[in-house]
Amino acid sequence: MLSGIQPTADSFHFGNYFGAIRQWPLMQDEHDTFYMLADMHAITVDFDPNELRERTYRSAAQLIAAGVDPERSALFVQSHVPQHAQLAWVLNCITGMGEAGRMTQFKDKSSKGGTDRASVGLFTYPMLMAADVLIYQADRVPVGEDQRQHLELTRDLAGRFNHRFGKTFIVPSPYIVKETAKILDLQDPTSKMSKSASAPNGIIELLEDPKKAAKKIRSAVTDSGDEIRFDQENKPGISNLLTIYSALTGASVAAIEKEYVGQQYGQFKVALSELVADFVGPFGERTNALLDDRAELDRILTSGAEKAKALASQTLAQVYDRLGFVL
Numbered sequence: 001m002l003s004g005i006q007p008t009a010d011s012f013h014f015g016n017y018f019g020a021i022r023q024w025p026l027m028q029d030e031h032d033t034f035y036m037l038a039d040m041h042a043i044t045v046d047f048d049p050n051e052l053r054e055r056t057y058r059s060a061a062q063l064i065a066a067g068v069d070p071e072r073s074a075l076f077v078q079s080h081v082p083q084h085a086q087l088a089w090v091l092n093c094i095t096g097m098g099e100a101g102r103m104t105q106f107k108d109k110s111s112k113g114g115t116d117r118a119s120v121g122l123f124t125y126p127m128l129m130a131a132d133v134l135i136y137q138a139d140r141v142p143v144g145e146d147q148r149q150h151l152e153l154t155r156d157l158a159g160r161f162n163h164r165f166g167k168t169f170i171v172p173s174p175y176i177v178k179e180t181a182k183i184l185d186l187q188d189p190t191s192k193m194s195k196s197a198s199a200p201n202g203i204i205e206l207l208e209d210p211k212k213a214a215k216k217i218r219s220a221v222t223d224s225g226d227e228i229r230f231d232q233e234n235k236p237g238i239s240n241l242l243t244i245y246s247a248l249t250g251a252s253v254a255a256i257e258k259e260y261v262g263q264q265y266g267q268f269k270v271a272l273s274e275l276v277a278d279f280v281g282p283f284g285e286r287t288n289a290l291l292d293d294r295a296e297l298d299r300i301l302t303s304g305a306e307k308a309k310a311l312a313s314q315t316l317a318q319v320y321d322r323l324g325f326v327l
């Protein structure tokens with residue numbers, strides 16, 4: 001099992017958490033788990049080196065605070081394991097230009113600053129992501145809905161390589177939890193919650209001040225009508241809040257609807273705002289405590305990279321051999 005996240009913000013947000021990260025600790029007992037900070041992906045768009053360094057530590061601390069246990073999982077930084085870039089080069093050579101150009105995240109991100117200005121790294125981003133997964137022979141990849149297309153490409157590339165050079169890679173499946181696969185922007189519940197696209201009030205950050213987080217929930221956009229009912233199409237705002245409520249409490253959406261029959265949006269939002277504050281408060285404290293000991297974080301990341309390299313180097317040696325590289 002492998003998954004990754006980009007250290008491109010001071011804090012992860014509810015989309016990252018409910019869409020992906022929350023699943024990660026649940027898999028540690030039954031799977032060999034590899035969780036990665038994708039710093040090489042983070043440099044495909046504008047970035048600041050000092051910020052990137054700090055955010056990498058903050059990201060590691062948040063993953064541990066979320067339950068990733070460095071004893072049971074390999075928690076590591078992508079750039080510490082050079083085999084990712086080495087395999088990505090090989091995958092670049094079996095990917096068609098047209099195929100890579102069809103990736104919707106590339107199209108979205110590159111159109112923002114003008115396609116000519118987009119980096120070649122942004123174009124090859126999905127093949128690096130495919131390498132991240134395939135180098136560990138991962139069969140399951142827990143992600144949110146927005147990564148589905150990249151994983152389809154990963155599957156295609158694994159199958160193509162196997163077909164052409166002999167069975168080498170496991171063809172991985174995305175692991176996408178339907179209910180929380182797409183957490184929406186609180187201010188614009190027709191778009192996903194996104195660190196790059198959402199306005200600050202549309203996002204709840206995991207490291208947010210609890211009072212501020214509560215306020216964002218209370219001022220979330222809700223729909224016309226006043227019934228607290230899940231209806232993605234006609235009531236995307238309240239449906240998104242129901243999803244968050246359900247994810248935080250473990251109660252089913254149906255049970256929550258029942259509990260709030262006859263109540264107003266306002267009452268529901270107050271209750272949810274308290275749940276959210278109770279969640280982010282302790283989460284922030286745990287993360288800050290971990291950030292106080294950088295030497296320990298370095299130790300964890302170094303040991304994670306060692307575990308990762310042991311497996312990655314085996315796969316790469318096999319790939320090089322299959323390609324006819326003289327070993």
Ligand code: TYM
Binds near residue numbers: 183
């Ligand atoms: P990233 O860093 O953008 O996001 C990390 C994870 O959060 C999920 N996510 C969401 N899920 C539900 N609702 C949302 N609004 C939402 N926003 C983000 C993403 O789907 C993702 O699972 N390319 C990846 C990082 C990566 C990776 C990998 C993932 C690099 N290598 C290998 C899996 C396997 C990315 O940019 O995720």
